[in-house]
Amino acid sequence: MPAHDFPQPAFMADEELRILSDSVGKFFDDHAPPERTAKWREDGMVERAFWTEAGQGGILGVSVPEVYGGGGGDFRHDLVIFEQAGRKDVSGFGASLHNGIIVPYIVAHGTEEQKHRWLPGLCNGELISAVCMSEPGVGSDLQNIRTTALRDGNGYRINGAKTFISSGQLGNLVVVVAKTDPTMGAKGVSLLVVETDKVEGFRRGRKLDKIGQDAADTSELFFDDVWVPTENLLGLDEGQGFRQLMTELPRERLVIAFQSMVEIEKALEITVAYVKERKAFGKTVFDFQNTQFKLADLKTEAMAAKTFVNYCVDQLLNGKLDTPTASMAKLLVTELQGKVVDQCLQFHGGYGYMNEYPIARMYRDARVSRIYGGANEIMRMLIARTL
Numbered sequence: 001m002p003a004h005d006f007p008q009p010a011f012m013a014d015e016e017l018r019i020l021s022d023s024v025g026k027f028f029d030d031h032a033p034p035e036r037t038a039k040w041r042e043d044g045m046v047e048r049a050f051w052t053e054a055g056q057g058g059i060l061g062v063s064v065p066e067v068y069g070g071g072g073g074d075f076r077h078d079l080v081i082f083e084q085a086g087r088k089d090v091s092g093f094g095a096s097l098h099n100g101i102i103v104p105y106i107v108a109h110g111t112e113e114q115k116h117r118w119l120p121g122l123c124n125g126e127l128i129s130a131v132c133m134s135e136p137g138v139g140s141d142l143q144n145i146r147t148t149a150l151r152d153g154n155g156y157r158i159n160g161a162k163t164f165i166s167s168g169q170l171g172n173l174v175v176v177v178a179k180t181d182p183t184m185g186a187k188g189v190s191l192l193v194v195e196t197d198k199v200e201g202f203r204r205g206r207k208l209d210k211i212g213q214d215a216a217d218t219s220e221l222f223f224d225d226v227w228v229p230t231e232n233l234l235g236l237d238e239g240q241g242f243r244q245l246m247t248e249l250p251r252e253r254l255v256i257a258f259q260s261m262v263e264i265e266k267a268l269e270i271t272v273a274y275v276k277e278r279k280a281f282g283k284t285v286f287d288f289q290n291t292q293f294k295l296a297d298l299k300t301e302a303m304a305a306k307t308f309v310n311y312c313v314d315q316l317l318n319g320k321l322d323t324p325t326a327s328m329a330k331l332l333v334t335e336l337q338g339k340v341v342d343q344c345l346q347f348h349g350g351y352g353y354m355n356e357y358p359i360a361r362m363y364r365d366a367r368v369s370r371i372y373g374g375a376n377e378i379m380r381m382l383i384a385r386t387l
């Protein structure tokens with residue numbers, strides 16, 4: 001098909017990006033072969049060593065300016081990495097969170113000193129990032145978080161519990177969303193960077209048992225009187241955390257939409273291949289008109305979704321992507337991902353229910369994309385505000 005023969009948008013038609021794509025694909029072939037990724041799924045986490053290899057292989061911080069140790073590219077270079085990670089089935093490796101969501105916080109909001117302090121390690125794989133927003137009692141309603149970071153001498157003392165944190169076992173540079181002024185609502189929220197190897201009172205809790213994303217070490221984290229110096233407040237001023245998070249939202253939502261789009265294309269591709277092989281009633285499953293019509297519908301919807309995602313990427317590259325539009329992309333593509341993987345699994349019959357078939361895993365993995373990065377009901381709320 002199928003889906004992967006969608007035309008490339010003009011902004012990706014660049015020889016340098018094609019070369020990067022080939023070399024990243026080769027990196028994943030060499031360093032993340034199926035036996036190794038299967039072990040990560042079994043262990044519930046990616047090997048620490050792989051992050052170092054990824055740093056050495058130029059996979060991390062590809063859009064970070066060279067002066068801070070990065071690749072000097074832009075968002076398109078990150079997309080190349082996310083696409084290859086998806087296509088090569090390197091799930092659980094949090095490159096999209098690291099490259100596409102957390103590292104950009106430091107680039108956009110860090111002081112010059114902070115960028116020089118943290119970005120080289122984030123690019124070479126010494127530092128693995130995590131972002132701690134969600135708490136046991138609060139997810140969507142972020143301004144009601146309970147974690148505090150109160151002034152203590154020339155620093156802050158952090159107290160609180162976080163949950164559902166991606167890279168929670170491996171992360172050693174964690175951005176903590178906390179209240180520096182609990183009386184101020186959203187205006188009292190700040191982002192504190194905790195280098196976990198350098199503090200006392202930081203504790204990793206359970207690696208959570210999930211229905212999908214088997215190789216992702218989603219975990220609980222605890223902060224008991226963790227002290228960090230004032231230089232670890234992201235940016236210069238307290239109370240900027242909510243604004244900092246909000247300004248990065250369009251890219252985060254687009255990253256999720258893009259990843260879901262890659263999964264949709266992959267699901268269609270493997271399903272078309274499967275139904276053209278599988279025989280029933282003396283013909284292939286593809287020969288049934290029902291199969292062709294349903295796949296034709298899905299390809300049509302995928303093409304429309306991809307066109308919208310490309311539009312959003314173009315807007316982002318031009319500094320014009322707003323939060324409602326990015327929320328539409330996340331809503332549209334993640335809902336479609338659920339629909340596509342479900343129908344594609346159906347076409348695999350009983351084999352689709354077997355974990356050894358990629359579509360089974362893709363079905364389990366897909367469910368969370370409608371929940372994390374802001375539940376889709378929150379996306380609808382943001383979109384509805386524009387009506």
Ligand SMILES: Cc1cc2nc3c(=O)[nH]c(=O)nc-3n(C[C@H](O)[C@H](O)[C@H](O)COP(=O)(O)OP(=O)(O)OC[C@H]3O[C@@H](n4cnc5c(N)ncnc54)[C@H](O)[C@@H]3O)c2cc1C
Pocket residue numbers: 130131132133134137138139140141163164165166167210213218368371372373374375376377378381
């Ligand atoms: C695998 C995984 C990885 C994650 N990684 C991270 C991470 O790295 N860092 C991090 O901070 N968090 C992470 N999360 C947490 C994720 O962002 C939250 O689960 C999500 O924001 C929803 O919050 P909640 O689970 O507390 O749900 P709640 O806020 O309790 O909401 C429950 C449901 O209520 C509905 N709802 C809530 N508010 C409204 C509303 N205003 N209007 C209508 N309906 C509403 C929605 O259907 C929602 O799904 C992760 C979660 C998972 C599952």
